[in-house]
Amino acid sequence: MHIGVVAERTGLSLRTLRHYDEIGLVHPTGRTDGGFRLYSEADVERLLLIRRMKPLGFSLQEMQDLLTLTDALAAGEAPETALQxxxxxxxxxxxxxADLSRKMQMADEFLDRLRALSASDGSGQ
Incomplete structure (x- = not known):
């Protein structure tokens, strides 16, 4: 599938997809005769894994390490330390x-406070 379809399916921008290709995080499976990137379902799954890691603050290197690990596990070539x-x-x-949950709770408390203030006359009484 073409990069635009992949961007839509994964919620990642075209720029991000190109960047991931350039740094070797996720390469498209192929290219058209015109040089356009072509992605497979497996590529999309890899990109979705990355997208799920992003909000948790994993670095690009950590993402690459996990992809390498999952590839090795899928191929039955994982080192003894893979499960660890x-x-x-x-x-x-x-x-x-858990950290994100704590932050969400604080954000909810903050929003509740703002809503309470805006519902009053603003005088604090």
């Missing part, structure tokens, strides 16, 4: 999700 490394990623994701 996968659990490390799981633990990091859980910690970062």
């Amino acid at each position: 490394e996968l659990r490390r990623f799981e633990s990091l994701a859980a910690e970062r999700r």
Whole structure:
């Protein structure tokens, strides 16, 4: 599928998709005769994994490390430490999700306070 379709399916911008290709994070499976990028379903799945990691603050290097690990696991070529490394990623994701939950709670409290203020006459009484 062409890059525009992939962008729509993944919610990633064309610029981001091109950047990921340039840095070697996710290469399109092929190219048209005219040089346009062509992505497979597997490429889209990799991009969706990356998109899920972004809000949790994973770095591009961490994303690459996880993709390399998942590729090795899928190919049956994972090192002995693969399961331990996968659990490390799981633990990091859980910690970062908990942090986001705390931030969401604070944001909700802040919004509730603003709404209460705007519902009053603004005098604080």
